[in-house]
Amino acid sequence: MRRLPIAAMAAFAVLAFAYPHLVDAYWRTVGTLAIFYAIVAASWALLVGYAGQFSFGQMGFVSLGAYGSALLVQWLAIPFPIGMVAAVLVCTVVGAGIGFVCLRMRGPYLAIFTMAFSEVLRIVILTENEVTGGAGGLEVAPLFHSRTVFPYYYLALALLAGSLGLMGMMVASRWGLFFRAIRENEQAAAAAGVKVVRFRILVFAIGSGVAGLAGTFYAPFIGILTPDIGSVDQMGEVVAMAVIGGAESLPAAVLGAFFVEALFEALRAYGEWRLVIFGGLLLLTMRFARNGLLALAWEQVLRLGPVLQRARSIGRPAES
Amino acid sequence: MTALIEAVDLTLRFGGIVAVRGLHFAVQERELVGLIGPNGSGKTTTINMLTGHLSPGSGHIMLRGARVEGMSADRFAARGVGRTFQITQLFSRMSVLENMLVPGLARPHSTHVAARRQARLHLEFLGLAALEDLPARSLSGGQQKLLELGRALMLEPSILFLDEPFAGVNPYLRDEIIRLVQALHAEGRTFVIVDHDLEAIQRLVQRLVVMSRGEKIADGTVEAVRGDAEVIRAYSGV
Numbered sequence: 001m002r003r004l005p006i007a008a009m010a011a012f013a014v015l016a017f018a019y020p021h022l023v024d025a026y027w028r029t030v031g032t033l034a035i036f037y038a039i040v041a042a043s044w045a046l047l048v049g050y051a052g053q054f055s056f057g058q059m060g061f062v063s064l065g066a067y068g069s070a071l072l073v074q075w076l077a078i079p080f081p082i083g084m085v086a087a088v089l090v091c092t093v094v095g096a097g098i099g100f101v102c103l104r105m106r107g108p109y110l111a112i113f114t115m116a117f118s119e120v121l122r123i124v125i126l127t128e129n130e131v132t133g134g135a136g137g138l139e140v141a142p143l144f145h146s147r148t149v150f151p152y153y154y155l156a157l158a159l160l161a162g163s164l165g166l167m168g169m170m171v172a173s174r175w176g177l178f179f180r181a182i183r184e185n186e187q188a189a190a191a192a193g194v195k196v197v198r199f200r201i202l203v204f205a206i207g208s209g210v211a212g213l214a215g216t217f218y219a220p221f222i223g224i225l226t227p228d229i230g231s232v233d234q235m236g237e238v239v240a241m242a243v244i245g246g247a248e249s250l251p252a253a254v255l256g257a258f259f260v261e262a263l264f265e266a267l268r269a270y271g272e273w274r275l276v277i278f279g280g281l282l283l284l285t286m287r288f289a290r291n292g293l294l295a296l297a298w299e300q301v302l303r304l305g306p307v308l309q310r311a312r313s314i315g316r317p318a319e320s
Numbered sequence: 321m322t323a324l325i326e327a328v329d330l331t332l333r334f335g336g337i338v339a340v341r342g343l344h345f346a347v348q349e350r351e352l353v354g355l356i357g358p359n360g361s362g363k364t365t366t367i368n369m370l371t372g373h374l375s376p377g378s379g380h381i382m383l384r385g386a387r388v389e390g391m392s393a394d395r396f397a398a399r400g401v402g403r404t405f406q407i408t409q410l411f412s413r414m415s416v417l418e419n420m421l422v423p424g425l426a427r428p429h430s431t432h433v434a435a436r437r438q439a440r441l442h443l444e445f446l447g448l449a450a451l452e453d454l455p456a457r458s459l460s461g462g463q464q465k466l467l468e469l470g471r472a473l474m475l476e477p478s479i480l481f482l483d484e485p486f487a488g489v490n491p492y493l494r495d496e497i498i499r500l501v502q503a504l505h506a507e508g509r510t511f512v513i514v515d516h517d518l519e520a521i522q523r524l525v526q527r528l529v530v531m532s533r534g535e536k537i538a539d540g541t542v543e544a545v546r547g548d549a550e551v552i553r554a555y556s557g558v
Contacts, residue, residue, distance in 0.1 A: 174425040174432070177414075181422045184411035187373065191409070193397035193426035193475055 052183030060118030063230030065215025095208020246292025402477030
């Protein structure tokens with residue numbers, strides 16, 4: 001039963017490794033961006049899909065991670081990996097703070113609060129142009145001297161694997177059970193002895209830290225940071241990715257990011273109409289596949305396991 | 321003797337409405353107490369305060385002699401205070417077994433193996449063992465009540481508050497719940513049961529506490545309370 005998903009994941013890993021060698025430079029860059037979005041979409045899925053905390057602030061944390069690491073490296077002349085770790089820590093602590101402030105907020109109130117956080121951050125970055133470069137952008141030194149995108153692609157892939165591994169271990173552990181219990185019914189979770197306050201803060205902190213990690217990668221990859229990275233539009237894109245993929249599953253959210261990013265590029269010829277197509281796709285997903293289109297497809301793949309097993313046993317000669 | 325749990329002069333107001341006023345109420349170890357009263361008399365509010373889901377406006381809650389008012393519900397649960405709800409509160413999209421594992425794994429130093437074994441024992445006891453892989457929402461109303469009881473049992477509680485366990489269940493299941501509560505009580509567990517089903521509650525409890533308009537109006541044996549003039553007045557609305 002479990003062999004098929006493992007085989008699918010192994011095939012996906014091989015494909016992900018081979019991908020940059022199979023496509024041209026343009027699609028290599030698209031692939032790298034898709035991995036960046038996949039990390040953010042997975043962090044959002046952890047918050048919303050597993051713990052039921054509807055945050056609209058993930059791109060705000062991406063922005064904080066991106067600007068934070070870039071500025072720390074510039075100001076303190078520290079090596080990039082240290083700047084990266086420091087910025088992730090800042091995002092985790094700020095995320096924990098927001099989790100604490102939002103403890104009594106649910107659904108739309110939480111979404112509005114986190115959206116406001118992102119907007120405040122975006123406006124601060126825009127206004128403090130002497131520090132952040134404002135609308136003109138903040139130039140960030142490249143991380144690699146290579147002229148190709150290969151090293152960035154593999155770094156992004158490693159960060160995706162690491163963050164998925166961390167979040168995957170969490171959701172597979174008792175913490176994951178507690179997150180889902182809080183999502184289902186906070187009152188019952190508290191009555192069952194779950195430390196609701198602690199776990200709500202924890203999931204916010206980790207989700208924010210992972211989004212910040214994606215931001216620290218984005219800064220040197222893109223080379224110039226603008227405040228728009230934390231905009232509501234960008235957040236909408238991440239939500240669309242996770243929802244179309246399936247917000248209640250980390251792999252489905254990741255696949256959703258790849259699917260939407262690829263489709264977005266493939267439909268470039270349609271200009272702004274692409275957004276209409278995505279809006280329609282989002283509406284259809286919410287109406288007919290609330291767990292996500294790709295999660296639905298994944299369930300069908302999982303069902304193939306027993307079907308193939310049965311087919312094999314039918315083909316096998318009967319034992320005497 | 322120190323009471324297992326004790327409400328000392330508990331009062332709670334919601335705006336201008338006094339939901340519970342000056343309530344004194346103690347439950348001893350191994351007691352089986354019924355808490356009854358007409359609608360709106362403050363029974364559920366009392367349970368909510370005694371399990372940490374509401375903080376009293378004034379007064380104390382003593383658990384084995386230690387003050388616990390103002391603590392969160394999870395801390396009450398960790399101290400062995402289990403409860404069920406008036407309207408069943410399950411983790412609907414999680415399986416029956418997962419519903420049981422949440423409190424099992426929330427206990428300190430618990431392991432997956434031990435929690436799973438304990439969950440299966442309780443599910444067997446409640447007659448739900450065959451349903452462990454089903455989502456909780458697919459169970460019947462009565463089975464959901466049993467699952468909620470099972471989930472509370474996973475805390476290994478020293479006291480269990482059951483809020484309307486007989487509401488909306490058929491007579492067969494009502495008898496089954498009575499049998500299960502009696503069996504658990506015989507094992508040494510302490511219960512406080514809130515219900516409107518006086519016939520069922522009288523079969524089950526040793527002592528009745530009656531509330532009306534947020535105040536305790538009677539506390540004694542079933543026979544004594546049944547003949548109490550104030551109780552008759554409260555129930556007849558005269």
